[in-house]
Amino acid sequence: EVQLVQSGAEVKKPGESLKISCKGSGYSFTSYWIGWVRQMPGKGLEWMGIIYPGDSDTRYSPSFQGQVTISADKSISTAYLQWSSLKASDTAMYYCARVKDAFDIWGQGTMVTVSS
Amino acid sequence: DIQLTQSPSFLSASVGDRVTITCRASQGISSYLAWYQQKPGKAPKLLIYAASTLQSGVPSRFSGSGSGTEFTLTISSLQPEDFATYYCQQLNSYAFGPGTKVDIK
Numbered sequence: 001e002v003q004l005v006q007s008g009a010e011v012k013k014p015g016e017s018l019k020i021s022c023k024g025s026g027y028s029f030t031s032y033w034i035g036w037v038r039q040m041p042g043k044g045l046e047w048m049g050i051i052y053p054g055d056s057d058t059r060y061s062p063s064f065q066g067q068v069t070i071s072a073d074k075s076i077s078t079a080y081l082q083w084s085s086l087k088a089s090d091t092a093m094y095y096c097a098r099v100k101d102a103f104d105i106w107g108q109g110t111m112v113t114v115s116s
Numbered sequence: 117d118i119q120l121t122q123s124p125s126f127l128s129a130s131v132g133d134r135v136t137i138t139c140r141a142s143q144g145i146s147s148y149l150a151w152y153q154q155k156p157g158k159a160p161k162l163l164i165y166a167a168s169t170l171q172s173g174v175p176s177r178f179s180g181s182g183s184g185t186e187f188t189l190t191i192s193s194l195q196p197e198d199f200a201t202y203y204c205q206q207l208n209s210y211a212f213g214p215g216t217k218v219d220i221k
Contacts, residue, residue: 035210037160045152045160045203047210061211062117095159102150102165102207109159 002026004034004096004107011113012086019082020110022096029077030054033099036070036081039109040092050099051079086114118143120204120213128221135191137216139204144184148207151180151189154215155200164189165207194218 007021022034036048049060053072060070072079079096091114097103119142129135139149147167152160162171164180167187177192191198199220204213 037212044215045154045205045212047205047212050210061209097160101169102162102171102205103152103160103210104162104165104171106159106161 002098002105004098004105006094006096006107006110009111009113011115013116014086014088014114016086016114017082017084018086018112019080020094020112022079022081022107024077024079024098027098030074034072034079035097035099035103036068036079037095037097037103038064038092039095048081048094053077053079086112088114088116090114118145118206118209118211120206120211122202122204122213122216124216125214126217126219128219129194130221131194131196133194133221135194135198135218137189137202137204137218139182139187139189139213141185141187141206145206145208147183149180149182149187150205150207151178152203152205153198153200154203160203163202191218 005023033050035050038046048064049070051058051070053074069082093109095109096107098105121140123138149167151164154160168180179190201215201217203215
């Protein structure tokens, strides 16, 4: 079964760092781009960026360039989304998705809550 | 940047209704468009890609059409499980439209 499994919910304080993960299985992880999508509470979907795990080529949405870092470790079929200094406005659900024709397979989401 | 708009933002419909949602791009995007369904508390689900290609496993009551700047998602006969929010996405820059919530009349 093709699936993406994301790491669990996180509760952090402003200024803290965080790295969340997305592990692929059931397909060749290095052959498809992985995208990250933010959904703030009660709001729509926002594309953040994509990475090609085969060579770590990464593209960012202009809205998120410099705000987050996307990376991947192909040896363990895992993509990452990280922040160096969280803000309250980073509170959201974050999804990863495989890019095949469109975003065809989605992870279950990781809820990140940033609160003092 | 190419912007996507969706209309309506919200629609109220009954089981069995034919429902049409429109997505407009600020510039031509050929057929590089996808449609997703999202239910509360769940990840989005791909319905259609390349503007009109039905994703495997998606019921045939869903269909997509259009190219260039105007696209439509049609549900031919709305079922109880179709009440959800629908998003379009352009597949050049991966930006999403603002969404259309389909609610029960």
